[in-house]
Amino acid sequence: MEFDIPTSLRQIKLSQWQRYINIYEKNKDDKNATEFLNKKILEIFCGVKLSDIDKIGLNVFDETLEHLSYVLNQKAELVHKFSLKGADGVVVEFGLIPNFDKMSYGEFIDLEKYMFDNDNYHKAMAVLYRPIKFKSKDKYLIHDYKGTEYMADVMRDAPLDAALSARVFFYRLATKLGNYTMAYTLKELQKKQEGCQDKLSVENGETIKQYLLSLEKMLEESEKLQDFPYINV
DSSP, rough: OOOOOOSSSSBBBBHHHHHHHHHHHHHHTTTHHHHHHHHHHHHHHHHHOOHHTTTSHHHHHHHHHHHHHHHHHHHOOOOEEEEEOOOOOOEEEEEOOOOOOGGOOHHHHHHHHHTGGGGGGHHHHHHHHEEEEEEETTEOOOEOOOOOOTTTTTTGGGHHHHOOOHHHHHHHHHHHTTTHHHHHHHHHHHHHHHHHHHHHHHHHHHHHHHHHHHHHHHHHHHHHSSOOOOOOO
């Protein structure tokens, strides 16, 4: 039997990672799910039919699982550009937002909404990476932001190294902005919700602290997901 084994995160699609993480989260507490999860790893990342996995030699099975665990736990450097080939054969080059200082409020809010949502992470990628419309040497320009639905489905095919490295990068960016940008945002939201300036002045500081703590928790979860849940036999 022959099947393809990815040798790097670049060869794995975001959709494959999303699919496995979803299955893993649903079955991780089931003590009898070990064999099932091991088989799903090979099915999803190597394209092996479940009905054919039992035909694989034991040594090959174990070595493939260990190799996939190694690949999926690699710490990826931030990816600035990558290319995707469409069903029509057209290759499109995507670029990371070149200047986050000029990121719009709408972009930031959508990123915050989807960045740590595994099922919808492709929507966050549609904000972070957009088709390049002009480039010269090391500089490039990307298309204007048109909302999360634009290119979201395309981003399901984004390489996993770009997806995982971008998540860590955004967390660090959000942490830096959290001291002032998000403080302002939370203040405005509380004004609308509570309509009481006196109460706001007392509670706003604690709310910001809670927000920053939630960001720290999100980073911890992000790093846990980076440490891919390999189930040993």
